[in-house]
Amino acid sequence: xxxxxxxxxxxxxxxxxxxxxxxxxxxxxxxxxxxxxxxxxxxxxxxxxxxxxxxxxxxxxxxxxxxxxxxxxxxxxxxxxxxxxxxxxxxxxxxxxxxxxxxxxxxxxxxxxxxxxxxxxxxxxxxxxxxxxxxxxxxxxxxxxxxxxxxxxxxxxxxxxxxxxxxxxxxxxxxxxxxxxxxxxxxxxxxxxxxxxxxxxxxxxxxxxxxxxxxxxxxxxxxxxxxxxxxxxxxxxxxxxxxxxxxxxxxxxxxxxxxxxxxxxxxxxxxxxxxxxxxxxxxxxxxxxxxxxxxxxxxxxxxxxx
Numbered sequence: 001x002x003x004x005x006x007x008x009x010x011x012x013x014x015x016x017x018x019x020x021x022x023x024x025x026x027x028x029x030x031x032x033x034x035x036x037x038x039x040x041x042x043x044x045x046x047x048x049x050x051x052x053x054x055x056x057x058x059x060x061x062x063x064x065x066x067x068x069x070x071x072x073x074x075x076x077x078x079x080x081x082x083x084x085x086x087x088x089x090x091x092x093x094x095x096x097x098x099x100x101x102x103x104x105x106x107x108x109x110x111x112x113x114x115x116x117x118x119x120x121x122x123x124x125x126x127x128x129x130x131x132x133x134x135x136x137x138x139x140x141x142x143x144x145x146x147x148x149x150x151x152x153x154x155x156x157x158x159x160x161x162x163x164x165x166x167x168x169x170x171x172x173x174x175x176x177x178x179x180x181x182x183x184x185x186x187x188x189x190x191x192x193x194x195x196x197x198x199x200x201x202x203x204x205x206x207x208x209x210x211x212x213x214x215x216x217x218x219x220x221x222x223x224x225x226x227x228x229x230x231x232x233x234x235x236x237x238x239x240x241x242x243x244x245x246x247x248x249x250x251x252x253x254x255x256x257x258x259x260x261x262x263x264x265x266x267x268x269x270x271x272x273x274x275x276x277x278x279x280x281x282x283x284x285x286x287x288x289x290x291x292x293x294x295x296x297x298x299x300x301x302x303x304x305x306x
Contacts, residue, residue, distance in 0.1 A: 001063050001285035003267055005278065006044035006053060009034040014193060017083035019114070019172050023277055029083070035174075035279045036077040036255055041181040053281065063285040066252030072104055074179045075234055075255060075301055077279055079172070080110070086166040087188040087199070088122055088146065091180065092209040093161045100205065101182045105161050107233050108177030111299060112155040113259055116170035120148045123157060123165050123216035130212055137203070142187055154221025156228040156236070163214040164206075174257060176301055178233050184209065235302050241295040246288055254282040255301040256291070263295035 010021070016031020034042050036053070043054035057064045057071060065073060091106035098104065124147040125133060136142040151171065159165045164186055167173060184202035193199045219228045229236030239245065247254060256265065257279045265272045265280060267289050274280050282289055291298065
């Protein structure tokens with residue numbers, strides 16, 4: 001089975017800007033671009049076919065994902081392109097999400113592709129007293145307890161389920177996470193949406209699922225091939241190909257995201273051009289691919305579930 005190039009899906013957000021849009025010749029402030037998704041919310045079309053990734057997985061789960069794998073084990077990737085801060089939010093674990101939101105929980109991470117000097121994100125809180133945090137939230141004074149961290153190009157941050165988090169303004173990040181669209185909005189700076197109304201919060205759900213003891217994992221930039229993410233549900237490798245690199249699908253699929261200039265991937269002697277910012281879904285049945293030495297920088301994702 002040949003690897004899949006996927007058509008990105010733009011998604012408008014009130015905090016979004018246009019760095020990825022401009023790179024794709026589009027003059028719109030889309031904050032989110034779904035790069036790899038097989039979820040009811042959205043599923044990418046496979047280039048050159050009339051099928052979406054979700055449809056292909058449902059028809060050929062063992063060939064696409066690996067024996068015994070399901071949509072639950074399919075990762076989701078998206079670019080987040082910010083001119084303003086995202087709402088402070090939290091994702092539940094599977095049990096709560098299935099019971100209350102008819103979806104799975106979410107465990108995610110961010111690779112920072114660019115950030116203006118002084119750009120920050122929120123990852124966790126500075127105290128773990130839920131009652132004190134709730135009191136501050138009700139009194140519109142919760143920001144003093146948000147753990148803000150300055151980020152730089154090349155940083156990688158792991159955000160576990162149950163931890164409050166949000167990207168700040170002036171950041172371009174690639175998010176990789178589990179196959180869920182369940183987000184509980186904890187705090188939103190009293191912003192109004194396009195309809196002029198204050199955006200709704202999910203306070204009860206947020207306090208139900210937030211673990212105020214959780215801390216993020218930060219991996220600083222290091223310009224060499226190495227593993228940057230070893231999460232319960234997936235791994236992430238940062239690759240600099242100064243020579244050809246062959247990768248084998250031993251148990252499951254892989255995803256390759258090209259975060260630098262256009263590069264070439266070889267499968268069964270066929271060359272596949274992978275444009276900058278695009279992602280290649282490598283089915284289990286593809287068996288192996290070779291990353292050409294013209295690939296300056298890429299991220300490789302694999303699923304951990306066995």
